[in-house]
Amino acid sequence: MSSPPRFFRDSSPAGAPGYKRSQFTYRHLAQLASSSSTCPLRVVSHIDLDCFYAQVEMVRLGIPEDKPLAVQQWQGLIAVNYPARAFGIGRHCTVTEARQLCPDLIAQHVATWREGDENFAYRPDAAEHIATDKVSLDPYRLECRRILAVIKDHLPARLQKVEKASIDEVFVDLSAHVYEILLERFPELARPPPYDDPSEQLPMPPLSALDWQADALVDLDSEQAELDDPDWDDVTILIGSEIVRNVRAAIKEKLHYTCSAGVAKNKLLSKLGSAHKKPNQQTVIRNRAVQHFLSEFKFTKIRNLGGKLGEEISRVFNTELVSELLSVPIEQLKSRLGDDTSVWVYNTIRGIDTSEVNPRTQIKSMLSAKSFRPSIDSREQATKWLRIFAADIFSRLVEEGVLENKRRPKSANLHFRQGAAGGGQTRSRQMSIPQGKPIDEEMLFEIAKTLLCQIAQEGRVWPCSNLSLSIGGFEDGITGNMGIGAFLVKGPEAQVLKATTRSAFEPGGAGDTVQPPEKRRRTDEGGIQRFLTKREANREADARLGSDVAAPRGGASSGSEHMPGVTVRPSGPHHQAPVAAHLCSRCPAGFASPEESREHQDWHFAKDLHEQERVGLALVSREPAAASSSHTGTMRSAAAPPKRGVGRPKKTERGQSKLNFG
Ligand code: DCP
Ligand code: MG
Numbered sequence: 001m002s003s004p005p006r007f008f009r010d011s012s013p014a015g016a017p018g019y020k021r022s023q024f025t026y027r028h029l030a031q032l033a034s035s036s037s038t039c040p041l042r043v044v045s046h047i048d049l050d051c052f053y054a055q056v057e058m059v060r061l062g063i064p065e066d067k068p069l070a071v072q073q074w075q076g077l078i079a080v081n082y083p084a085r086a087f088g089i090g091r092h093c094t095v096t097e098a099r100q101l102c103p104d105l106i107a108q109h110v111a112t113w114r115e116g117d118e119n120f121a122y123r124p125d126a127a128e129h130i131a132t133d134k135v136s137l138d139p140y141r142l143e144c145r146r147i148l149a150v151i152k153d154h155l156p157a158r159l160q161k162v163e164k165a166s167i168d169e170v171f172v173d174l175s176a177h178v179y180e181i182l183l184e185r186f187p188e189l190a191r192p193p194p195y196d197d198p199s200e201q202l203p204m205p206p207l208s209a210l211d212w213q214a215d216a217l218v219d220l221d222s223e224q225a226e227l228d229d230p231d232w233d234d235v236t237i238l239i240g241s242e243i244v245r246n247v248r249a250a251i252k253e254k255l256h257y258t259c260s261a262g263v264a265k266n267k268l269l270s271k272l273g274s275a276h277k278k279p280n281q282q283t284v285i286r287n288r289a290v291q292h293f294l295s296e297f298k299f300t301k302i303r304n305l306g307g308k309l310g311e312e313i314s315r316v317f318n319t320e321l322v323s324e325l326l327s328v329p330i331e332q333l334k335s336r337l338g339d340d341t342s343v344w345v346y347n348t349i350r351g352i353d354t355s356e357v358n359p360r361t362q363i364k365s366m367l368s369a370k371s372f373r374p375s376i377d378s379r380e381q382a383t384k385w386l387r388i389f390a391a392d393i394f395s396r397l398v399e400e401g402v403l404e405n406k407r408r409p410k411s412a413n414l415h416f417r418q419g420a421a422g423g424g425q426t427r428s429r430q431m432s433i434p435q436g437k438p439i440d441e442e443m444l445f446e447i448a449k450t451l452l453c454q455i456a457q458e459g460r461v462w463p464c465s466n467l468s469l470s471i472g473g474f475e476d477g478i479t480g481n482m483g484i485g486a487f488l489v490k491g492p493e494a495q496v497l498k499a500t501t502r503s504a505f506e507p508g509g510a511g512d513t514v515q516p517p518e519k520r521r522r523t524d525e526g527g528i529q530r531f532l533t534k535r536e537a538n539r540e541a542d543a544r545l546g547s548d549v550a551a552p553r554g555g556a557s558s559g560s561e562h563m564p565g566v567t568v569r570p571s572g573p574h575h576q577a578p579v580a581a582h583l584c585s586r587c588p589a590g591f592a593s594p595e596e597s598r599e600h601q602d603w604h605f606a607k608d609l610h611e612q613e614r615v616g617l618a619l620v621s622r623e624p625a626a627a628s629s630s631h632t633g634t635m636r637s638a639a640a641p642p643k644r645g646v647g648r649p650k651k652t653e654r655g656q657s658k659l660n661f662g
Contacts, residue, residue, distance in 0.1 A: 021201040024232045026193035029202065032182075032236065035161060035175040037266075037354040040287070041233050043174040043240035044357060046270035047247065047261045049147065050279035052168035053079035056143045057108045059256050069106040070098055074130050078110070082279050095127075111136040113388050115381075134370050134388060138395075140167055143255070145399075150254050154247050156180075163357045169274070171267050172247075173357035174240045181239050182232075205230055210238050213245065215263075216277045218289040233287045237263055241284050248282065268353035269293070271303055290351040295323040299349055304641055313337070313345065322349045340642035348641075363400055366409075368392040369468030375420050377463040379456055383449060389469040390445035400474075402439055409433055410473030412444065414451035417466035424465055429454045433471065444471070 024041060031039035049055060053071040058081065063069055068084035070077045075094050087102035095107050109126045112133035113119075120136035123129070144167050151170060152162055159180065161173035183190050186206070193200040210230055241263045251257050261282040262273020269290060273283040285293050298320040300310040314320045316336045317328055326349055333342035347353070368389035376382060400407050413430040429451040433439060448469050455461055 020204050020229070022204050022231050024202050025199050026202060027198040028232075029179070029189060030198065032175050033179040035173050035357075037356050039175065040265070041175070041236045042265045043178045043236050043263065044266050044270045045172045045174055045240060045244045045261050045263045046165075046267065046274040047151070047170050047172065047244065047259050048274045048278075049168035049257055049259045051079050051081045051085075052257075053110070053140050054081035054084075055257050056140050060139070061108070063106060067106060068102050068104060069108060070095075072107045072109045072127065073135055074127055077107070111139055113392075115384050115388075131373060134385070137167070141399075143257075144168065146255055147251055147257065150251050151247055154250050155243070161357045161359050163359055169271075171270065171357045172244075174243055175236075177243060178236045178239045181243075182236060185239075202232060205232055205235050210234055212238065212241065212284060214281075215241050215245075216281050216283040218273070218276070218283060218285045218293045228288070233265070237265070237284060237286055241282060244282055248280075264290075266351070266353040267355055267357065268303060268348060269351050272297070272301070294349060294351050295326065297322045299325055302348060305345075305348065309341070309345075309641060325349050344641040363407075363474060365470050365472035365474075366393050366396050367468055367470040369415075369466065371466045372464060375463035375465040376467075379452065382452055382464060382467055385467055386448040386452060386469065387445055389467075390441050390448055393469060393471060394439070394441040394444055397439060397471075407474050407476055408435075408439065409471040410435075410475060411471065412447045412451065413470045413472065414448055414455065415466070415468045415470070416452070416455045416461065416464055418461050418463070419465055420463060426466075427455050427458065427461065444469075 028039055028041050032041045036042070054069050057063070057071055058065070058067075058069055066083050068087060068089070069081045070084050070089060070093075071079040072095055075096070077089070077091050077093055077095065077098060080089050080091060080093075080098075084098070084102060084105055087098075087105075089098045089101050089105065093101070098105050098107065109122070109124075111120045111122045112126045112129070113136050114121075114123070114129065115132040115134075120138055123133070126133055144164070148162070148164060148170065151172070152160060155162070155172070156177060159176040161176070163171040163173075165171055189202065244261045244263055248259055248261060251259060258280040260274050260278045260280060262270035262276065262285065263282060264270040264273050264285040265287055269285050272293070273285050276283040299305050299322045300314065300320055302310075302322075305313070310320075313325070317325060319325060325345075330342060330346050333346055336342075337345060370385050370388075397409070402408055411430055411432055413428055415426055415428045417426045418424045431447060431451060433447065434443070437443070451469075
């Protein structure tokens, strides 16, 4: 890849009089080396798997490439391979319609979790079990990871900038890598600029023709510029396209998947490029071709203009075409869209995008959800789903590096849609995730149950048509792991630590969306003494559990059996029959008031910490629950127009809207 192709000649000597000079300078070259997002020589690629879920199923089942296959979710289709598309089958079709179009269609249902089962599985009867199954995207997420690994393996580690944009697409900023290859091929570029002045123009590239091999090269308008000599931006994009071709070949060779790619100067253009010619092709948009390429588009096809913003622009300016919007002066855009949005739109339709390729996939929140048709009407049923949600989210947290404390969420939220399917009111409760102990699946399950318990306490909440657990407020590099030692510190320091720990466990924390102020627990007292001595109920529960045994793990011990169905209740001053209106989700205790119930939860928390210290665990060391997760929704940050009233489109992972609520 790094040996000079035969069609290169020598560069024109730098600074030599009479020679045509490049439009680029030595400063631009330095910007390329540092992957500056404003560098005009920048090279970015967007790589998108072809009919991704369908390919995963084909490879998994060993189905030949020319057989029509679609991936089914209940009665709908969520991925369709290219042979099936030739029959007119698309995601809009039902399975029945698709079979009418192509009787030989292989319709493979996605894997599902089944209520009460520990693991997801491919089940032949999944389509008939919409009420008891929840879609699992784990097989696709697993393949996504393998693909990412191949891509990263193929690029020099110190130069790579890869951003996972969704389950089947990545952006790669190739600038620094391209720079290195450029200098290998054209060592004269490594020389200092004439007069040591970085604003000096580069010599022209020494080439008569560029070999684009099998790339789809976006046309230029009319006779324009093809006659112009290639400049360094053409060369950098050519080198980028060589790298991408090799990456795609590696994915095909190692994992048997085809993908399509766009190669251009930024994310906006490369993304449009990858979709331009599918499947299994790459499209190159040279800088000189940008305007012509974009002018043929409807702007609603452009990233972040597909949503409400795009709709509003087409309504206001009565067009959907980039070519027509190009003639609208910036002042006119500003008068209708506001300053920031106008500038963003103005630049975008001209192919200007300086958003960074962000190698850290910044997940903002994770969501696991299920819609119930018919609705469910008991806490026991809901609790079974909470266990699945906890497993699902935990396995994604493991991927996010939570076990290594790389990132950690701060809050958990349970949304509960009350009423028959489609209608009703949404209730939600949020609480902080305790910062003093490692997160594990069980902790998430306990939190979810506590939140459910709070919602259920409101009374008259059943039936439930939709339930979702989400976590958010991710933070990098956590340092605040305290363990039980924090409680044993004396003096003012101890007060601070106690307060921190207790507030971290407060259900009524900052983001609590529903809880009325009077239900928030007091924060004026704390510490393990309080937890271990105060409540008779806690002692009783302690005795029941065994004094040095932390809350039980595993479905049976913390599942519906322990969800208080109002059977065994400790006796004592705090829960005299028949009141047990506030029931603990972890043990058989019941309480007369929500405050007592929350204090009891704090006791559980403190006891867990105690147990953790006792067994000397700094971190939970368990294998990722590969077989117990499902991907439903992950919000990510994305380069986007500035926020404004007209509903900035939110970047969600593709498939989310369709797959969230099995
Ligand atoms: N997906 C989904 N529901 C949607 C869109 C997508 O479940 N409404 C899932 C299935 C797809 C995967 O996400 O396989 C990737 O989405 P793409 O839009 O990239 O579509 P494909 O990869 O299937 O096809 P293409 O070849 O057009 O990229
Ligand atoms: Mg795709």
